[in-house]
Amino acid sequence: MEYKRSRDQNVVNQALSYLSWLHDHHHEFESLVREAFGARAAEEIDWSNPRIVCIAGSFTHHDTVAIEMIGRRIDLVGYRVFDDVLTLQLVASVAGAALPSRRRAQNTPRPSGPGSAKSVQQYLDESPQGLQELYANLDEVLLSHSDVQKETQLHYIAYRRIKNVATVRVQPRNRVLVVNLKLDPDTVEMQDGFLRDIRGLGCLGIRDGVEVRIGSREDLDRAGGLIRQSIEAS
Secondary structure: OEEOOOOOOOHHHHHHHHHHHHHHOHHHHHHHHHHHHOHHHHHOOOOOOOEEEEEEOOOOHHHHHHHHHHOOEEEEEEEEEEOOEEEEEEEEEEOOOOOOOHHHHHHOOOOOOOOOOOOHHHHHHOOOHHHHHHHHHHHHHHHOOOOOEEEEOOOOEEEEOOOEEEEEEEEOOOOEEEEEEOOOHHHOOOOOOOEEEOOOOOOOOOOOOEEEEEOOHHHHHHHHHHHHHHHHOO
16 A cells, blocks of 8 residues: 555656565565564465555546556545545556566466365355356346456455455355344344344454354345445445
8 A cells, every 4th residue: 555645757657666575575474464463364375466545635647547558456536635534545646567576376286186175266266056046136236336346366255446345255055145234233233144233353354343143135235224324424
């Protein structure tokens, strides 16, 4: 993440230099994550497509064209200050392509090997038809909100505006979709088997939020208000 107080043509270049450093220093970053969040969180870091966020007072047309050509996962976020209120606006966003990584290639398990880690897309493809249809309905609900974008990561599917508002994991064996929402658990009444406080659990994509387990259309309808709150709060 790179921040400039005003318009600066170097903001994207500086952010790319940080990405280059991160690409060559996975071990150092994982050590920091391990110290802060534990070994499990460090092991589950997805290095396939790191995100760059550039924040500045304004951006030029050349900036938006440049990030399209660069082909990395980059967000340009403009800000304005009104008295004591800070507003953020997503100016441009590029999903980007996966970074080539020698380490990633070496550590990627063979799909057919014993104990290999499946991707969320594989879990979804192997799910019963009813669960696939339920996910399609959930996907439609999430993307019906303005500016929400979908990005498929290795272990989960992320839905975000400036930041993640929801992440979805698929559990075919339990016939359920596990959705993490960016909500304050203290503002939500927990319900066993449906809603869970995930503060301190090191969940991927969204930390310290609320987990929703959706196994039916009725569950999805019940979760609709919480999904809307998570999106509107971002």
